[in-house]
Amino acid sequence: MKQFEDIFKERLEGYEMKLPASDRDAFLNRKATRERYARRRRTYINIAVGIPAAAAIIMGIMLSISLLSKQEGAPSEQPLIADVPKTESPAPITVDDADIEEDIMASTEGVIDDIWVEFIDDDLEYITREQMPDENEVSMVVEDAPEFPGGTNALLEYLRKNMIYPDSCRDNNIQGRVIVTFIVEKDGSITGPVVVKSVNRLFDAEALRLVSNMPKWKPGKQKGEVCRVKYSIPINFRL
C-alpha cells in the first residue's frame, strides 16, 4: 500500500522544471550586478561619512539651537561639530536586482554600516554632543553604543518578525527604505522616534510603530556612565 505523499515525494524530489531560455542570461546578469554592487558598497563604507544636504541642514539647525541655549549657560564649552553622519545609504533604492541577500540573510554588515552615531575613525573619541532643552544631554558619539537586546542580528530579526507590510504597498509592489532616528534613554527606553528619510506615509507609520514597540535597549555609556544616545536605523521594506 502506498500513500500519495510518498509518491509525490519520490517524483518531486529531483524533478526538474523547464526554465525559460532567457533565464540563464537574466541570472548571470543579476549575479554580475550584485558583484558590482558589493564592490561599490565596500568603497562607500571606506568613505562612510558623506554629507547629504538634508542631514547637514537639520543638524546645523539643531546645533545652532543648542549653541544658542548654551551660550547663556556655559559659554566656555564649545561643542565640536562632528562629521555629519550619513543618512542616505549609497545603495540605490531601486534595488531590484541588488541583493535581497543583504537584507534577508541578516547581513550584519548591511545594517551596521548604516547605523550611524558612533565613532569617527577608530578611536572612540567623544566628539560632539547636542544639548537638549533640559539637563539631559543626548550624545551623538559615545564610547559604548547602545545595543538592542541580543545585538544587531536580534534587531534585524525583530524587525523582520514584527513588520506588517502595508497591504496596499504590497499589492502595488512598493518597496523602500525608511530611516528612523530615536533616542535611547538612560533606562533603555526609546523616545522621540522621527522619520528622517521617508518613503510614504504607510511605510513611515509602520517604521515608527516598529521602533516605538521595540523592547528596552541596553543603554549607551560614556565614561562608564549611562547616557542618552541618539540612534538611527534603516528599515527596509522589501517584497
Added chain:
Amino acid sequence: MRTDSISEIDLALKCVRKDQKAQGELYTRYAGRLYAVCFRYIGNKEEAQDLMHDAMIKAMDSIRLFHYSGEGSLYAWLRRLTVNVSIDRLREKGKAQIVPLDLTMEPAVSEPQDDEDADNIPAQVMLDMVASLPDVRRTVFNMYCIDGFSHKEIAEAINITEKGSASILAKSRAQLRNAINEYLKRTGR
C-alpha cells in the same frame, strides 16, 4: 547523469575559486531542479524564478561550506539551501505566519488508503497541485512530506505550534487527495 562533464567535487572546488565557467555549469546542472523546489514552496512561477536566483547566488557565495560526501551530495546541499531560502522568503513576506483560524479539529488522521492510483499523475501536475495549496498548507506539506522536516522543526520555522502543524498537514493532505481524485476523474483514469 552527465558522465561526460566534470565531476561534482571538481565543480564544487572550481566554484569555491569563483571560476566563472564552473559557476555557469552549476547553473546549467541545477537551476531546473532548484526552480522546481522554489515553485513548490512559493507557488508562483515568476517568484520562484527570482527566488531560485537568490538561492543560486547564495550557494555560489557559500559553496566553501559545502562538504562533499558522495555523488549527489551537491544537489542535496543545494536543495537544502534552497528550501531554507524559500522558507525565509515566505517568512519575510509574513505569508507563512498567517495561521488559519479554523484550527478546529477535523478528522486529523484520515484513514490510510491505497493511493497507488496517484502514480499515474505526471510530476508537473503533482507540482501544480502542491503549488496551488494555500501558503501555510503548502509550506507544511512541503516541509513534512517532501523535505522531511519534523513537526517540531516546522513549528519553529514558521512560527506555529506542533499541533497546529499536524492539523494543517491533515488539511493539506485532504485537499490534495481531492485534487487527485478530481484529476483522475477528469482524465478518465
